[in-house]
Amino acid sequence: MCRTPLHPFLAALPKCEHHLHLEGTLEPELLFELSRKNNITLPASTDPAFGSVETLLARYKTFKNLDDFLGYYYIGMSVLLHASDFEALAYAYFSKAASQRVRHAEVFFDPQAHTSRGVDLAALVEGFKKAQARARADFGMSTELIMCLLRHLPPPSAMETFSQAREAGYFADGTLAAIGMDSSELPFPPPMWKDLYDAAGSGGIRRTVHAGEEGPASYMTQALDLLDAQRIDHGIRAFLDEDDKLIARLVRQKTLLTMCPLSNVKLNVIPSIADFPLKKLLDAGVTFSINSDDPAYFEGYILENYCALQEAFQLSVRDWESIAKGAVMGSWCSESRKEELLAEIGEVVRQWT
Numbered sequence: 001m002c003r004t005p006l007h008p009f010l011a012a013l014p015k016c017e018h019h020l021h022l023e024g025t026l027e028p029e030l031l032f033e034l035s036r037k038n039n040i041t042l043p044a045s046t047d048p049a050f051g052s053v054e055t056l057l058a059r060y061k062t063f064k065n066l067d068d069f070l071g072y073y074y075i076g077m078s079v080l081l082h083a084s085d086f087e088a089l090a091y092a093y094f095s096k097a098a099s100q101r102v103r104h105a106e107v108f109f110d111p112q113a114h115t116s117r118g119v120d121l122a123a124l125v126e127g128f129k130k131a132q133a134r135a136r137a138d139f140g141m142s143t144e145l146i147m148c149l150l151r152h153l154p155p156p157s158a159m160e161t162f163s164q165a166r167e168a169g170y171f172a173d174g175t176l177a178a179i180g181m182d183s184s185e186l187p188f189p190p191p192m193w194k195d196l197y198d199a200a201g202s203g204g205i206r207r208t209v210h211a212g213e214e215g216p217a218s219y220m221t222q223a224l225d226l227l228d229a230q231r232i233d234h235g236i237r238a239f240l241d242e243d244d245k246l247i248a249r250l251v252r253q254k255t256l257l258t259m260c261p262l263s264n265v266k267l268n269v270i271p272s273i274a275d276f277p278l279k280k281l282l283d284a285g286v287t288f289s290i291n292s293d294d295p296a297y298f299e300g301y302i303l304e305n306y307c308a309l310q311e312a313f314q315l316s317v318r319d320w321e322s323i324a325k326g327a328v329m330g331s332w333c334s335e336s337r338k339e340e341l342l343a344e345i346g347e348v349v350r351q352w353t
Contacts, residue, residue: 002307006317009352010306013320014103014344016327017291017302019233019258021108021148021182022086022128024294025093026076028053034079034088043075050075060297066214066267067184069297077113086127094135094143096295100303103341104333106144108180112153112161121164125175142333144177146208149196151181151188158196171205177332178206180233185215190222197227206230206332208258212237213269217246224255231256231330236264239277247284256287256330261309262300263293273312282319289327321349 002010032053035042044050049059049072063069080086090107097105109128111121128145135141147165149158162179170176179200181193190211200207209227211219213234220238223229235257238246250257261276263269270276281288290309295301300308309315328341 002311004307004310004314006310006315006320007307009317009348010310010320011101011303012348012351013101013306013324014341014348015101015302015306015324016289016331016341017097017102017105017107018231018256018289018327018331019108019260019291019293020093020097020105021110021294022090022093023077023080023110023113024073024298025096025296026080026089027092027296028056030088030092031056031076031079034081034085038079038081038085040079040081042079061299063266063297064268069267069294070183073294073297074113077110078117080114081117081119083123083127083130086124087130088127090128090131091134094131094139094141096301098135098139098141100301102141102302103344104142104328104331104337106146106177106332108146108148108182110148110150110182111165112150112157115161121161121168125168125170129175142337144332145175146178146180147176148180148182149193150183151185151192151210152183155192155196158193159199162196162199166203166205171203178208178231180207181209182233183210185210185213185219189215190219190227194226197229201228208233210234213264213267217241217243221246224249224253229255231258233258234260234264236269236277239280240270247280247286250287251285254287254330256289257281258291259288260291260293260305262305263298266298273308276309276312278309278313278315282322287326287330288323289330290323317349317352321345 042050049056132143197207207229208231209223209229210233211223217237220232290305292302292305324345328338
């Protein structure tokens with residue numbers, strides 16, 4: 001909890017989350033519970049961090065970089081086997097997010113990390129859809145699923161997984177809202193994925209991509225030029241490198257950047273929250289949202305990210321109103337849902353002005 005006078009306002013403010021990996025919400029308690037349920041042996045004999053919930057949480061505080069984090073991220077996934085596991089994972093996140101006033105969430109998942117272990121794609125989708133239905137009924141939360149492909153695997157693997165999802169009708173029936181691209185940015189530049197994104201674009205499927213986190217700002221330009229990406233996940237490098245031409249283009253095209261401040265600090269992209277380019281984002285007029293990325297690993301869900309920024313930058317109610325409304329306008333929900341969310345934001349802002 002932040003210690004600023006605006007904390008109650010931040011807690012009440014309706015929020016949209018656009019950069020959230022469902023596998024990154026696997027808290028150690030659920031990880032150990034599912035490992036016992038599914039008879040999965042965690043590597044405690046070679047890595048003492050897996051000895052207990054406490055030692056694993058302590059290890060999460062010391063990630064050196066993205067690849068260090070990803071090693072634990074993929075081990076954690078190994079406990080997810082059945083549709084009920086994926087439902088439990090997603091619903092735990094939706095419950096936590098609802099408690100922090102997330103009203104709309106567009107969430108990532110990594111099918112290749114599961115199908116490569118013999119888990120059927122249908123099991124993932126079935127589990128996530130059940131969790132989505134429960135979140136809608138229990139919390140009035142709207143949600144969308146974004147299927148991310150893994151950069152570190154060969155492009156044909158990504159195309160095969162995409163084709164499988166498309167042939168199953170998951171894009172046509174609205175089960176999946178978009179495709180994305182995640183895992184290690186280096187050394188896997190955007191041009192590697194042009195065929196995949198061309199196929200998605202020709203099918204009218206929305207497209208987002210991780211770029212400009214560990215990779216250079218040029219990855220962002222390539223994502224826009226070669227992949228026709230409609231959204232950039234992270235994109236912080238444009239501001240750290242002060243690429244004014246790219247920033248002007250993002251503003252002109254109204255490209256949503258899904259920013260993740262605590263993640264950037266945990267993975268040593270920036271030294272501290274004070275180094276997050278929040279003022280540059282606001283001053284430039286960029287469309288962006290604040291998100292939690294992999295909160296089980298990075299010590300903070302969306303409200304913790306909001307609070308960290310407030311303590312560092314002392315924003316006004318109007319600043320936060322602008323951020324919250326920009327996140328709504330950059331969402332992939334219906335126009336009627338956007339109107340509902342904007343009205344909810346307006347009501348809370350009126351109470352605080």
